[in-house]
Amino acid sequence: xxxxxxxxxxxxxxxxxxxxxxxxxxxxxxxxxxxxxxxxxxxxxxxxxxxxxxxxxxxxxxxxxxxxxxxxxxxxxxxxxxxxxxxxxxxxxxxxxxxxxxxxxxxxxxxxxxxxxxxxxxxxxxxxxxxxxxxxxxxxxxxxxxxxxxxxxxxxxxxxxxxxxxxxxxxxxxxxxxxxxxxxxxxxxxxxxxxxxxxxxxxxxxxxxxxxxxxxxxxxxxxxxxxxxxxxxxxxxxxxxxxxxxxxxxxxxxxxxxxxxxxx
Numbered sequence: 054x055x056x057x058x059x060x061x062x063x064x065x066x067x068x069x070x071x072x073x074x075x076x077x078x079x080x081x082x083x084x085x086x087x088x089x090x091x092x093x094x095x096x097x098x099x100x101x102x103x104x105x106x107x108x109x110x111x112x113x114x115x116x117x118x119x120x121x122x123x124x125x126x127x128x129x130x131x132x133x134x135x136x137x138x139x140x141x142x143x144x145x146x147x148x149x150x151x152x153x154x155x156x157x158x159x160x161x162x163x164x165x166x167x168x169x170x171x172x173x174x175x176x177x178x179x180x181x182x183x184x185x186x187x188x189x190x191x192x193x194x195x196x197x198x199x200x201x202x203x204x205x206x207x208x209x210x211x212x213x214x215x216x217x218x219x220x221x222x223x224x225x226x227x228x229x230x231x232x233x234x235x236x237x238x239x240x241x242x243x244x245x246x247x248x249x250x251x252x253x254x255x256x257x258x259x260x261x262x263x264x265x266x267x268x269x270x271x272x273x274x275x276x277x278x279x280x281x282x283x284x285x286x287x288x289x290x291x292x293x294x295x296x297x298x299x300x301x302x303x304x305x306x307x308x309x310x311x312x313x314x315x316x317x
Contacts, residue, residue, distance in 0.1 A: 146195020177233030
């Protein structure tokens with residue numbers, strides 16, 4: 054898929070320059086999303102967001118994010134083009150570097166964007182990367198993906214989708230959000246906890262066998278009992294589950310396919 058956006062390049066001092074309109078887009082996105090997440094985001098995310106101390110009036114510089122991430126978990130962010138290869142993606146995660154496309158969406162795409170922009174990556178994901186369990190799992194995922202075959206990566210993509218992007222957590226005060234795809238989406242934030250989607254307990258094999266589409270509200274979410282559950286996932290166990298999922302095949306999709314395409 055060709056990107057409709059061009060990532061911003063840093064200057065000689067490593068700073069990225071954005072227009073007033075782009076900063077204005079950030080102000081709109083962060084203000085409404087902070088309000089939407091009240092009582093819905095998990096405690097670990099809220100703690101990470103406080104640690105990041107994101108500006109409300111402008112797009113942050115990547116160095117500001119690194120200054121918070123590095124002391125917390127040893128992670129940093131890396132500026133990338135709008136779209137990168139799987140090889141590049143897994144290599145960055147394996148090196149504890151989270152890819153951030155340095156563009157922000159247009160005003161006519163405030164509510165939904167198929168490709169991740171800087172708001173999605175920083176607001177949705179970076180706060181969780183201050184959490185040791187989440188950071189450990191993301192690093193493990195990168196190392197597994199770097200050495201996986203093309204076929205295995207298709208199954209690993211479902212694990213990332215239903216955890217890092219669209220994961221829910223059973224908090225002490227009820228169901229909470231930890232997946233960045235929900236945390237950064239005004240529509241998905243409301244939908245995920247609305248009672249409309251099917252909620253399933255976290256099950257590695259079921260996740261690997263569950264198809265998804267990137268352009269719809271998710272019909273199914275998987276719920277972690279606690280975030281530390283991610284510490285218990287080990288590389289050999291994950292890859293053994295991938296092999297078993299390949300043997301058993303996918304569950305029937307709970308959505309209509311895109312014309313001419315199969316579900317992921």
